[in-house]
Amino acid sequence: MISAYILITMHPGKSDKAIKEMRQIDNVAKISIIAGEYDIVVRAQVKNLEELLDVTDKLQMIEGVNKTTTQIIEKEISLQ
């Protein structure tokens, strides 16, 4: 299983509709709206890089998405 954070910058005023569409995408485990350099962080959990490409592809097709930056997780420690 591969996990990745996809950091998204949005065009202003398009976030609500975009998030509704993001929630429909398979392999999206978590979506956070954030304040700062990026607007949205999506956490994807996929079986292989091909599936990760599908997720980023679908994200980039959503109206209002300006730019995506993908960070693949190599190692992780978490409380949950």
Added chain:
Amino acid sequence: MIIRKKYLFYVLAITSSFIAAGVTGIDSFVGSQSAFKYDPWAFAFSLFFIGAVITLLISLVLSIKFKGKNLGAKILDPSFKQLRMIKKSEIKYHLIAGLMNAINTVGYCAIVSMVQDPSVILSFSQIVILYLLLMESITEKDVPTLVEVQSSVIVAFGAILASISLTGEFQLLPVLIVFLVVNPTWAVFSIYQRKLKIMKINNRPNDSINIRFWNVVFSLLFTAVLILIFDLFTSGSHLIAGFVTSIDPYYFLLLALTMGTTFFSYVLYIRSLGMGKASVNNAIRASTIIFAIPFSILLLQLGIITEFSTDPVMLIIKIIGMVLIIMGIISFALAVVKAYIFIDVETGTPLRETMNKLWDIRGVSHVSITSGKYDFIVKVSTRTLMKGYERIIKKLNEIDEIKKYHWESVLKDWEKI
């Protein structure tokens, strides 16, 4: 389905409390039965003996696959695959949780045998939240903040008010049992159940159904040992009495009902423990008091209990207590600040060492080493931004390997369930 994680956490904890309130009602009836009224030891043994049987049966049913996914994963915990053998890494935690649950249940059975109204039984046990806050400040990475302490105290006192009985006389022994036996053991039990839930088993999150099953097995083992020792010292026969009562069809069905229902309450509780601290979970679980009141009225209507007052003063006190519980829970829910921190480190620094330094910071819930623009993505939770600065930013500044970082506060989030 992707929903807000916070909602799921509260739904799980509150549903668990609702079922627990029903269980307490059934337990009061069972505890008043002649076989158990004067023998809480036999009651505790019978609970776990039949509990182990019924938990095994339910877990096996939940392991049945239906359209490629088992029933347990569909309706209770998505992490559940099937009933499995215990792992070596889990044994220590199960031993402690099992021992605590065994002692707790003996204490609980003693109280149920002494007091009639379940909403009174539950009262002082809500102080457990304060025990948990104290223990978490020692065992967990997150020291309680002022908001947590305030909310917990509001909930605990609200729970006491909501469950006070003006008609019942004050009984010292049950209150002592609650303070010295039930509360400390429940606090340790909750912390270790949480430790089990957040463990990874075969690279998957541990599931609450297996945790519950093995907890009942260990609790049965410890209860039997404790009663055996007690019997040997007092020349009693509580263990045999418990066993004989367990195989009586009437009592078997009664206890199967209570332990079968308890199973669902605990599985949801353990799952919610995986999402939030034990103290916060127990604060939400104080809503059991509110749910116990309709069950108490029902038992009163059925003539099973007699000690429940409908005096207006009494009702006003109970309503004030309920309002306090709700206020406390809401203030818990609203007072959380979460953030992502994106970190770049100097080249040539060992990432694993830096990872451990980041993990040691209080309030850090995830540390990920990533490939791409950033070397680390860290997720943090704190009750206030000021605490975030005091506990997290200051500590980040002390890590020499960090070249630059930026904090991005989470405004709202959703998570797949």
